[in-house]
Amino acid sequence: MNGRHDIEIRPLTSGDEVTAGFRVFLRAMVGLPLREVDAMEVTERGRYLGALDGSEVVGGADSYRSWLAVPGSARLAHAAVTHVGVLPTHRRRGILSRLIARQLEDIAARGEVVASLRASEAVIYERFGYGVATSARSARVDLRRAELRPEVPPGGRVRLLDEAVTTEALAGIYDRASWTGAIGRPAGWWRLQEIGRAADAVRHYVVVHSTDGVDDGYAVYHPLDTGGWFTSRQKTVSVTDFVALTGSARAGLWRHLLSLDLVDVIAIESLALDDPLPLAVVDRRSVELGPERDETWLRLVDVETALRERARGDEEPVVLRVSDALLEANNGTFEVSRKTVARTDAAPHLTVDVATLAAVYLGGTRWRHLAAAGRAAVHDPDAVRRADILFGTTTSPFSGTVF
Structure with missing residues (x-):
């Protein structure tokens, strides 16, 4: 058996190599369908790193060029890390560690300030400097009980969209997203959505909302368990993508979904922790919220720039010492x-590693909670209070994008 040093880590260059890397990812994830996908359509040239045992691709780590919206609505250059996996035959040989370390070096060399990913396992990525920066939850709405309160705004116009123009129209709306935690969705991401909808046996519906003639939101949904649809007492529609740039769009899309005929349950895959939907219905128990789950695992690639570019609260300064092993x-x-x-030689008030700083960076975690858990070394007790104000946000960060 080859040792770890016989494994070569390098960018995958040819179409055959990229396809092999993508298939490694699908096999490593076990539960993903092995669909026929042209990997060159859904990846970006030069960004897919591979681990090669001779000529065989046995592992990979990919990323998309993107942006991340941070507190204050600035957009940081962002690498959306995806397609990470190693074949079961080559596990526990340090291949993943080498791939991720090399990928971080490449991302830094590209001038990208942050990276993020969605973790298949919760114990892998913290050692590489990633921290949980946003969380989300699902929701199930019982349409037999759900009724919007009369105070909810009426919203604007909602129209069904033809599949032929779906990607262009939705991308044009989504690209104006500015909520904290939103990320840019690259062309490869949109192409994967098209492939998934085309391969699905059921029809996917797309509705677009407009206010005063300007498109400002949309929802994508499809029915579940259609085999027994007309005899089922739990006819369920799954909402896979819900984007509202304005309050009017949010209200208008709610009204559309909650008024669907022949539907008993609306299952929404992902909501922000502070989404106002439960407050918008007369019977709050008609909205059943799922458990909180980690969403964005964030990596600060350029700590100084990341700290400088996000908005900060009005409080006296805090001196942070940051450690980064990679x-x-x-x-x-x-x-x-x-x-x-600014960098300083002053004594620190708080000391953290880069993964812990990532967890608090978007405002989804509080410094006082980190201190209570022993994850921040506190040299000045009042610094915890000041840091909570400096890093505080008025809304829970949320991405809403799986990649």
């Missing part, structure tokens, strides 16, 4: 105030 440039001490972020 990216040496991030190691240092930073004075963070409302107006500025």
Whole structure:
């Protein structure tokens, strides 16, 4: 058996190599369908790293060029990390560690400030500097009990969209997203959605909302368990993508979904933790919320730039010492105030590793909770209070994009 040093880590260059890398990912995930996909259509040239045992691709780590919306609505250059996997025949040989370390070096060299991923297992990525920065939950709405409150705005116009123009229209709406945690959806992501809808045995419905003639939201949904649809007492529609750029769009899309005929349950795959839907119905128990689950695993690739570009609250400065085992440039001490972020030689008020800083970066975790859990070393007790204000946000961060 070859040792770990016989495995070559390099970008996958040819179409055959990229296809092999994509198939490794599908096999490594076990439960994903092995669909016939042209991997060159859904990846970006030069970004797919492979682990090769001789000429065989046995592992891979890919990413998309994207953006991440941070507090204050700035968009940071972002790598959306995906298609990570190693064949079962080559596990426990350090291949994943080498792939991720090399990928982070490449992302940093591209000038991308942050990276994020969706983790198949919760114990893998923290050692690579990733922290849980956003969470989400599902919801089930019982349409036999759900009724919007009379105070809910009427919303605008909702229209069904033809499949032929779906991607262009939806991408044009989504690209204006500015909520904290939203990420840019690249062309490869949209192409995968098209492939998934085309391969599905049931029809997917797309509705677009417009306010005063401007498209400002949409929802994508499809029926579940259609074999017994007309005899079922739990006819369920699954909402796989819900995007509302305005309050009017949110209300209008709610009204559409809650008024569907021949439907008993609306199952929404992903909502922000503070989504207002339960407050919008007369019978709050008609909305059953699922458990909180981790969503965005965030990696700060350039700590100083990331700290500088997000908005900060009005409070006295806090001095943070940050450690990063993989990216040496991030190691240092930073004075963070409302107006500025700068490296400093001053004694730190708080000390954290880069994964812990990522967890608090978007406002989804509080410094006081990190301190209580022993994940932040506290050298100045009042610094915890100040840091909570500096890093505070008014809404829960949320992505809403799986990749």
